Amino acid sequence: MDPLTSSLLLFFVGVVSGIINVMAGGGSSLTLPVLIFLGLDSALANGTNRIAIVVQNLAAVSSFKKEKYSQFGISIKLSLVTLPGSIIGAVAAVKMSDALFQKILAVVMIGIIISMIVPKSKAVYSDDPNKKISFWTHLSMFFIGFYGGFLQVGVGFLLMGALHYLMKLNLVYVNMHKVFIVFFFTLPALLIFIITGNVNWFFGLSLAAGNGLGAWWAAKISVKKGEGVIKIILFIAIFIMALKLLNVF
Secondary structure, eight states, rough: HHHHHHHHHHHHHHHHHHHHHHHSSHHHHHHHHHHHTTOOOHHHHHHHHHHHHHHHHHHHHHHHTTTTTHHHHHHHHHHHHHHHHHHHHHHHHHSSSHHHHHHHHHHHHHHHHHHHHHHOOOOOOOOTTTTOOOHHHHHHHHHHHHHHTTTTTTTHHHHHHIIIIISOHHHHHHHHHHEEEEEEEHHHHHHHHHHOHHHHHHHHHHHHHHHHHHHHHHHHHHHHOOHHHHHHHHHHHHHHHHHTTTTOO
16 A cells, blocks of 8 residues: 555544543544554554544644643643553563453453443532542552553543542543543653564554544533433443454454
8 A cells, every 4th residue: 555545544543542532432443453454563552542642632632631621730640650651561562462451351341331231320520629549549540551551452441430420420531531641651651662663653653643633622522511422322332342352343
């Protein structure tokens, strides 16, 4: 495939991926196969995809802030806990197989779907900027950081589950914190991929342009449409990704 066609393909896939990642998660399950289809090996595709993830989440953070949805104090505290895990995960990603992690993630996805379907007592979800961050939330952030550094695919689902169920945040604020956290812990992971020579800049920047555009508009949609549309997209994205990871199709 010639460079122009490859660039356009990555841009359009990036737009779709950016929307899915900000509204729910799993957009990298689209971008990674495309990068591999274009000739990159798995480690190079994994690293190249991180360029788009950084740009995507920076655009989303900016868009949320413009819509007056930002709590940088909490976002930074949560992000700092993910950093050690992200660095360890990125180092492991250069050397290890991701098959076991995909199976574990599929089980987690199904668990999140079940938790959304099963009736539960009326919990109070809030956007309190002084909300206390529990030990369990901190612990989950470390392991989510590791997974994000290692594979990235579906990390948004895990963050949404932790922030929604452990911190009792409503889904608009969940997405606002999520994009900041992913941006933060992807930076050192990307650096490791760059140092080890696992980044294709032409493909990465083409993809990043689409991801950034999709993420910008997805943040605006999240704020304007609220939790209802987020839940619909989240449910569909989780279900499709769980089936894909279990090799149903």
